[in-house]
Amino acid sequence: MADPKNRLVSNVAGNFYVDATCINCDTCRQLAPSSFEEFGEFSAVRHQPEGERQIHQAYQALLACPVGSIGTEQGDKGALHAAMASFPLLLEDGVFFCGFNAKKSFGANSFFVEHPAGNWLIDSPRYVKHLVEAFEQRGGIACIFLTHEDDVADADKYARHFGATRIIHSGDAEAVPDAERILEGLDAVLLAPDFLAIPVPGHTAGSMALLYKNRFLFTGDHLWWDAAQQRLGAPQRLVWRKRVLVDSIQKLLNYPFEWVLAGHGDRIRLTSDEMNRQLQALVERRQITPVLS
Known part of the structure; x- marks a missing residue:
């Protein structure tokens, strides 16, 4: 308090x-x-x-x-x-912002996707009764997608309660060594219909984005909207490999999406074309900035 x-x-x-x-x-x-x-x-x-x-x-x-x-x-x-009562907060098309951000993840945002084939939690909020009951009322949680090691928070508690499958990349798997599914490599993986995991190492070795319905991109700490400058942003410090990060940003140009839903930083919805222009501009800014590692 x-x-x-x-x-x-x-x-x-x-x-x-x-x-x-x-x-x-x-x-x-x-x-x-x-x-x-x-x-x-x-x-x-x-x-x-x-x-x-x-x-x-x-x-x-x-x-x-x-x-x-x-x-x-x-x-x-x-x-x-x-x-x-407003949490989880509906954004659009069955995608919700959870609220109740967790100290364990330095206040990172987390999201909930209501899907007929099973609901998903992207990163973890605090484990609180209100959210547990809200998720139960919507059919529980089938999968917990963890974008990277920093935003795991209370994922284990939600996984135990709902019997959910935790998904993380091997590069960050030390954060959840008993995860039910550990992804490898740099290729995108279709985890289920509508859910595409895209490895985007840079901020951490195992950072991933999750693309839902080719519209919603859950980005963890890889990419966000900078409201002050009205443009996309990406980490410049606390970065595992800066050159790899730029390559990972550029990789996202291959995918259409309208929403950026970040762990830290603002969320934004733009047209797919405008999002692509914003992403290209971010790549160009990073390519002309000296990269030291």
């Missing part, structure tokens, strides 16, 4: 605040961009939320915060319950 005694001075006065336990993971800024902003090494309340929509988003951010660093001076139980 957030502590008002540790309220950051960068917060504006008012009901919502961020305390000094913030890890600056970006979750709150994604969910409630009108209220939260980055100030140095922390996020803080830039504007107190106004109106039903902004207040709803601020409570969503409060619940999703992986370290509980968002608090209110006067809580609204009705608004809090409504925000909780």
